[in-house]
Amino acid sequence: MTDQSPNGSEFDIIKRYFMPLAAGDKAALGLLDDAAVLDVPQGYKLVVTTDALVAGVHFLENLSPADIAYKVVGVNLSDLAAMGASPRAVFLAAQFPKNTPETWIAAFAQGLGAALSGSGATLLGGDTVTTPGPMAFTLTALGFAPLRKVLTRSGAKVGDDVYVTGTIGDGALGLLCLTGKLPADAFLAKRYARPEARFVFAQALAEHMFASACVDISDGLAADVGHICEASNVAATLEAQRVPLSDSARDLVKADKTLLKTVLTGGDDYELAFTAAPKNASSIEALAVEKGLRVTRIGTILEGAPKTRVLDEIGRPMDLGHGGYVHL
Amino acid sequence: MTDQSPNGSEFDIIKRYFMPLAAGDKAALGLLDDAAVLDVPQGYKLVVTTDALVAGVHFLENLSPADIAYKVVGVNLSDLAAMGASPRAVFLAAQFPKNTPETWIAAFAQGLGAALSGSGATLLGGDTVTTPGPMAFTLTALGFAPLRKVLTRSGAKVGDDVYVTGTIGDGALGLLCLTGKLPADAFLAKRYARPEARFVFAQALAEHMFASACVDISDGLAADVGHICEASNVAATLEAQRVPLSDSARDLVKADKTLLKTVLTGGDDYELAFTAAPKNASSIEALAVEKGLRVTRIGTILEGAPKTRVLDEIGRPMDLGHGGYVHL
Numbered sequence: 001m002t003d004q005s006p007n008g009s010e011f012d013i014i015k016r017y018f019m020p021l022a023a024g025d026k027a028a029l030g031l032l033d034d035a036a037v038l039d040v041p042q043g044y045k046l047v048v049t050t051d052a053l054v055a056g057v058h059f060l061e062n063l064s065p066a067d068i069a070y071k072v073v074g075v076n077l078s079d080l081a082a083m084g085a086s087p088r089a090v091f092l093a094a095q096f097p098k099n100t101p102e103t104w105i106a107a108f109a110q111g112l113g114a115a116l117s118g119s120g121a122t123l124l125g126g127d128t129v130t131t132p133g134p135m136a137f138t139l140t141a142l143g144f145a146p147l148r149k150v151l152t153r154s155g156a157k158v159g160d161d162v163y164v165t166g167t168i169g170d171g172a173l174g175l176l177c178l179t180g181k182l183p184a185d186a187f188l189a190k191r192y193a194r195p196e197a198r199f200v201f202a203q204a205l206a207e208h209m210f211a212s213a214c215v216d217i218s219d220g221l222a223a224d225v226g227h228i229c230e231a232s233n234v235a236a237t238l239e240a241q242r243v244p245l246s247d248s249a250r251d252l253v254k255a256d257k258t259l260l261k262t263v264l265t266g267g268d269d270y271e272l273a274f275t276a277a278p279k280n281a282s283s284i285e286a287l288a289v290e291k292g293l294r295v296t297r298i299g300t301i302l303e304g305a306p307k308t309r310v311l312d313e314i315g316r317p318m319d320l321g322h323g324g325y326v327h328l
Numbered sequence: 329m330t331d332q333s334p335n336g337s338e339f340d341i342i343k344r345y346f347m348p349l350a351a352g353d354k355a356a357l358g359l360l361d362d363a364a365v366l367d368v369p370q371g372y373k374l375v376v377t378t379d380a381l382v383a384g385v386h387f388l389e390n391l392s393p394a395d396i397a398y399k400v401v402g403v404n405l406s407d408l409a410a411m412g413a414s415p416r417a418v419f420l421a422a423q424f425p426k427n428t429p430e431t432w433i434a435a436f437a438q439g440l441g442a443a444l445s446g447s448g449a450t451l452l453g454g455d456t457v458t459t460p461g462p463m464a465f466t467l468t469a470l471g472f473a474p475l476r477k478v479l480t481r482s483g484a485k486v487g488d489d490v491y492v493t494g495t496i497g498d499g500a501l502g503l504l505c506l507t508g509k510l511p512a513d514a515f516l517a518k519r520y521a522r523p524e525a526r527f528v529f530a531q532a533l534a535e536h537m538f539a540s541a542c543v544d545i546s547d548g549l550a551a552d553v554g555h556i557c558e559a560s561n562v563a564a565t566l567e568a569q570r571v572p573l574s575d576s577a578r579d580l581v582k583a584d585k586t587l588l589k590t591v592l593t594g595g596d597d598y599e600l601a602f603t604a605a606p607k608n609a610s611s612i613e614a615l616a617v618e619k620g621l622r623v624t625r626i627g628t629i630l631e632g633a634p635k636t637r638v639l640d641e642i643g644r645p646m647d648l649g650h651g652g653y654v655h656l
Binding site for chain 2: 033034035036037038039040042045046047048049050051052054056057058079080082083085089091092093094095124125126127129130131132133134136138140141142143145150152153154215216231
């Protein structure tokens with residue numbers, strides 16, 4: 001009933017594939033101790049998030065090991081970004097089915113290293129176990145955010161503008177491409193498989209205190225803006241035609257208008273949605289230019305019960321089903 | 329492909345059962361934000377550990393929800409104890425099979441609260457997802473340890489004594505009782521299902537700097553003392569007859585001498601094994617009395633290649649199979 005690893009002992013797997021990722025980081029204690037030991041710099045808060053991803057539930061089982069590693073990392077670093085935190089460390093609990101080929105684990109570990117590189121975060125520990133069920137990964141990510149500058153969901157004010165980074169809907173459309181429900185599209189597939197967390201822009205946004213509230217778009221644009229509304233006790237109105245689309249997404253929506261709903265509610269974007277006072281508009285625009293990231297104003301915060309309305313091109317509220325409120 | 333929770337939305341489950349556990353702890357942001365935000369006190373290191381427990385692999389599936397919660401918590405707080413850290417926060421990623429009864433989740437959450445109470449740690453965040461596989465829990469535990477006083481596995485010195493806390497083998501024997509391979513025994517079953525992490529004693533041990541190395545006994549006494557040997561590049565000799573047994577364990581071993589091997593290699597003890605200079609012997613004895621915890625000297629650290637030898641009652645090395653080196 002104790003740990004049994006897919007091939008060889010847990011110790012061997014960790015030593016061979018995961019320890020190199022911690023190389024040079026004293027905090028990991030070589031991944032050989034019971035726990036990692038970190039310093040937290042003075043003047044900073046510690047920000048912690050955990051996400052579990054199960055094969056077939058949270059990611060397509062036929063993605064490459066490297067794609068899965070990018071997704072596991074991206075989803076978690078995106079949560080840190082939403083709080084304006086700089087990534088520092090990740091801890092991975094990997095559940096591998098017995099007979100997972102060692103080559104698969106090697107490719108996954110390599111992908112993990114690549115996905116973390118440049119983020120500031122190192123793999124500092126974890127657990128590798130076998131499961132009779134599907135492959136699953138739980139990543140816990142730790143970051144630091146300057147005191148009194150942490151972004152939260154709860155600060156949105158009536159009259160604030162609502163912004164998003166990047167383009168919306170690519171992840172959900174990419175999933176439809178990868179499952180054969182839409183024609184293959186390499187750009188959209190990559191946007192689904194390898195989300196890029198916006199922590200560099202988010203850190204600057206937090207540092208300058210331009211934003212009043214922030215969330216990462218994982219459940220879908222309408223639902224996640226809804227999370228800001230609930231936490232801030234305000235309402236939001238978004239204009240569908242202002243929501244920024246990639247060229248691939250625009251072509252698909254042009255050909256099939258029903259896909260606009262997928263874009264607005266589909267999830268897996270890992271872009272940021274944030275609110276800011278109108279007086280910060282030009283500063284935010286300048287920051288976006290400086291960081292080389294598209295940032296678009298898509299709506300407004302209003303008084304009222306927590307609710308997100310999305311208006312179509314002639315100003316009528318769209319029916320998004322449950323997209324604005326519960327998980328799909 | 330986004331989160332679907334066993335009953336109702338993830339949000340409902342979290343709100344109803346897990347949020348109350350974070351009540352009053354501002355760091356949790358009500359479990360409603362993307363991440364938790366913590367202060368780390370000056371003069372302390374942050375200690376982090378992650379353990380994944382899969383039903384049928386790491387715990388018996390027919391344990392009560394509360395027992396499973398105690399086990400998930402105990403295993404992780406035991407890792408913090410091994411480093412001399414005070415528990416501060418836990419993050420839980422729960423994978424529930426679809427159709428997990430809400431009453432089960434409620435009982436599990438209640439057990440989680442009970443297992444955490446008195447530890448100093450609060451549930452500050454997590455993720456609740458469905459899985460087509462077995463139930464599984466990944467807990468990440470955060471603690472604080474005073475600077476320069478963190479216990480590690482790597483400080484054992486030639487000539488040091490080897491100690492253990494509590495009694496050894498109860499967990500492994502308890503598992504045999506629970507699976508019908510040994511007669512039912514409520515004491516041993518509880519020792520298996522509800523490990524008590526020794527963080528109070530470990531904190532004092534770290535604070536006074538009495539120990540040179542420390543590990544928690546999860547893989548089995550011989551294997552875990554072996555981990556100290558590997559990290560410290562020393563050898564250890566333990567005397568089987570000095571290993572402290574509970575009354576229940578002693579009776580079983582008396583009736584069947586082969587069970588001594590189970591005791592020495594079986595794992596799931598969640599007691600501490602630590603090394604200390606002989607000059608600290610009386611201080612350690614006094615500390616054990618003060619904290620009301622049994623502490624027993626069971627062996628010595630020697631020069632040589634990393635290896636743990638266990639001697640029988642007439643001083644012959646025992647054959648423990650792979651028990652001293654790899655997971656069972």
